[in-house]
Amino acid sequence: MLTHLARILTLFHSIALLFAGCRHSTQTTLTIAGSTSVQPFAELLAELYSQMHPGVEINVQGGGSTAGIRAVQNHICDIGMCSRHLNPEENNITAITIALDGIALIVHRSNPVENITLEQAKAIFSGKIRNWQELGGENRTITVITREEGSGTRASFEEKVMGEGHFAPDALVQDSNGAVREIVANDPAAIGYISFGLIDERVKPLALNSIIPSEKTIKDHTYPLARQFLFLTCGEPTPLARSFLDFALSPKAQGALAEEGLIRVK
Amino acid sequence: MKERLIEKGLLIVALSALGSLLLIAVFIFAEGMPLIVKTGFKEFIASTRWAPTKGSFGILPMIIGSLQVTLLSLILGGSLGLACTMFLAEFAPRWAVRILKPLIELLAGIPSVVYGFIGVVVLVPWIRNTFGGPGFSILAASIILGIMILPTVIAISLDALNTVPLTYKEGSLALGATRWQTLYRLLFPAARSGIIASLILAMGRAIGETMAVIMVAGNALLISASPLAPVRTLTSNIALEMGYAAGDHQRALFATGVVLFIIIAILNTIALLTMRKKR
Numbered sequence: 001m002l003t004h005l006a007r008i009l010t011l012f013h014s015i016a017l018l019f020a021g022c023r024h025s026t027q028t029t030l031t032i033a034g035s036t037s038v039q040p041f042a043e044l045l046a047e048l049y050s051q052m053h054p055g056v057e058i059n060v061q062g063g064g065s066t067a068g069i070r071a072v073q074n075h076i077c078d079i080g081m082c083s084r085h086l087n088p089e090e091n092n093i094t095a096i097t098i099a100l101d102g103i104a105l106i107v108h109r110s111n112p113v114e115n116i117t118l119e120q121a122k123a124i125f126s127g128k129i130r131n132w133q134e135l136g137g138e139n140r141t142i143t144v145i146t147r148e149e150g151s152g153t154r155a156s157f158e159e160k161v162m163g164e165g166h167f168a169p170d171a172l173v174q175d176s177n178g179a180v181r182e183i184v185a186n187d188p189a190a191i192g193y194i195s196f197g198l199i200d201e202r203v204k205p206l207a208l209n210s211i212i213p214s215e216k217t218i219k220d221h222t223y224p225l226a227r228q229f230l231f232l233t234c235g236e237p238t239p240l241a242r243s244f245l246d247f248a249l250s251p252k253a254q255g256a257l258a259e260e261g262l263i264r265v266k
Numbered sequence: 267m268k269e270r271l272i273e274k275g276l277l278i279v280a281l282s283a284l285g286s287l288l289l290i291a292v293f294i295f296a297e298g299m300p301l302i303v304k305t306g307f308k309e310f311i312a313s314t315r316w317a318p319t320k321g322s323f324g325i326l327p328m329i330i331g332s333l334q335v336t337l338l339s340l341i342l343g344g345s346l347g348l349a350c351t352m353f354l355a356e357f358a359p360r361w362a363v364r365i366l367k368p369l370i371e372l373l374a375g376i377p378s379v380v381y382g383f384i385g386v387v388v389l390v391p392w393i394r395n396t397f398g399g400p401g402f403s404i405l406a407a408s409i410i411l412g413i414m415i416l417p418t419v420i421a422i423s424l425d426a427l428n429t430v431p432l433t434y435k436e437g438s439l440a441l442g443a444t445r446w447q448t449l450y451r452l453l454f455p456a457a458r459s460g461i462i463a464s465l466i467l468a469m470g471r472a473i474g475e476t477m478a479v480i481m482v483a484g485n486a487l488l489i490s491a492s493p494l495a496p497v498r499t500l501t502s503n504i505a506l507e508m509g510y511a512a513g514d515h516q517r518a519l520f521a522t523g524v525v526l527f528i529i530i531a532i533l534n535t536i537a538l539l540t541m542r543k544k545r
Binding site: 028036039062063064141143148149150152153155166170171172173174175182183186187189190 | 314316317318319327364386391394398399400401402435469480484485486487488489490495496506509510511512515
């Protein structure tokens, strides 16, 4: 068993070396891996970058923030993606914030509830508060909507709101921000969570701990569900990685990210 | 010589169809079985907790959800379809059949996402406002699926009824039986195998349908006897979480496919056996 493991590890090591070896000649392939929240935006940036630099191939892979950090530390990928804060022991990594995002709790426009606390949010999504009356609203059973397992928005929401708690079993599960918004827009009893930038006039965002989600409260991190999207490198980035990181902060890229609903940093 | 060549050629083509089935089966099992073995088959199908990114792989809610939705849609679509078949076979004037039959067959050509969309826009709010609850429910999925299986039920059972020799019917009517008695006591039993076949095919369609069900079933990991409760089916589970699944999570989705495969095989076997017994 152990020798097997050792053999596999050696294999991985040699593959990693192979990648490292390739890297120094004129590199044409860039590998980006990590957070699934950042993944769609990295894919968008990769597409734009490839249009400007034909011949460059960019692979964007998921796996989660932690996997992204490990991958970049082990030089398995060129750039890691991360949607959470870095732990203190992850200090050998250079992080660049490419955009900010907030997760907003949304309800139907007719819902009189304006503000809830983080604890109440947790109680709603874990099924302990089941009626809007308990929150000062009308006598309606709450329709809870969450995202599918594996979604980055769900992972962030779990981390920041749910903690160790589980989602209520009768919570509806939808596989996109848009689907959640659609249900909330039509169901007076619904509550869901979506990316801040995708709020539109058909739904009403709730204040959390009395702080309304806005560009300002997300930027200064007073809004409790603000998160930052990071690109990570470990050691000296390759010229291609450097060029891609510079592109991510360029006005064109930032504009594209803002159009997708994120808050630009530049 | 030419005859043999064509025979062999057809054999190869036929085998390639079978081969692709085999390949799919092998692939699904190869990807899914390791996780089932790791989790334990019993745990995998009997545990109610599904949190694949946290190492819990229990698909019981989805198994029950699939069966509930399939059964209710067969009850709704099957009874409506058979009533429609009876009408078209015996009571409808010929011009009406000529218009209705192609129209019903047209139902089969509508993409499932359109059914799902109509479900979300019309059916779900109607259920929410009429019966309460979130609207996304077993009932909504079953009604949509019931409509989707209509063309299968009607086309095949109508063909079966039409293949019953005309002399049976003439004999029965000549003996003084009414049209309804003839249909119910004679034609239906005579066409039974074809009618059961139509229901089996409809069941396969219902249990395998994904897109429309994802849109209206609510996808909650809930076990509930209420038709107004939201559920997740096995197929929805795979399609819903496919996007970002990696590692064990992805294998768990293939394992869901393995269970679906086994369930369909069991249901088809039961259906075939009952068909044979009653003949």
